[in-house]
Amino acid sequence: MLLRLFLLFTLIPLAELWLLLWFSSLTSPAVTFGLVVVTGILGATLARKQGAQxxxxxxxxxxxxxxPTGVVLDGVMILIAGAFLITPGIMTDMLGFALLIPRVRDLLKVHLGxxxxxxxxxQVQSQTSFHSSHAGFQDFGGSHTTVKEEDIIDVEFVRKESSETD
Structure with missing residues (x-):
């Protein structure tokens, strides 16, 4: 996990820097700077508008x-999109703008769900719990299983207190 975070916070900024320098060599530093500023402002504005919605x-x-499970996921993805868009870089801008497209978020919600x-x-299977709930996962999309009344097993456990004579 620590290695993944290290790679995330070192390799991605290095790749972004390389792309910005490459783009600057194709155009000019002023155009590259303008692109970073415009995408930051535009992205923040769009993310704010969609976040309010x-x-x-x-x-x-x-x-x-x-x-509101699906809508909460939309809000989280819009928040992440805004963070990507105010971060200088070409890859993060593309990812941020992609997350602002509702159809892309819908596809991600299915996979994330x-x-x-x-x-x-x-998690439920790894614990010694006998209760599982699908509440909150209805509007992620994808395949759903219908729970029928005959599929439900109602179990009550009673703990027997140990007596001193045992």
Missing amino acids: AWKKIQTNLVQGQQ EWIRKRALM
């Missing part, structure tokens, strides 16, 4: 008694 959808879902389901299932 996501926040309103979250509030609407909560008022209507619906779980499946990943979360698998992780949650592994």
Whole structure:
């Protein structure tokens, strides 16, 4: 994990710097600087607008008694997009603008929802718990299994206190 973080925070900035220098050699330093500034301002503006829309959808879902799981993921991806867009660089800008496209976020939500389901299932299976809930995962998209009444097993455990005579 530490190695991944080290690579993330060293290799990506180095690649971004190399791309900016390469782009600057093709155009000019002024054009490269202008590109970084414009994408930062444009990206921050778009992320702020879409973030406000996501926040309103979250509030609407909560008022209507619906779980805003998918909308919360949209908000998180928009927040990440904004962070990528205000970070100087070509790769992060492309990734940030991609995350602002609703269709891209929808595709990512499906994959992220499946990943979360698998992780949650592994977590539940690794513990000695008999209760599992799919609550909150309805609107990720992808395949859903329908739980029928005959599939539900209701179990009650009673702990027997040990007596002093045992």
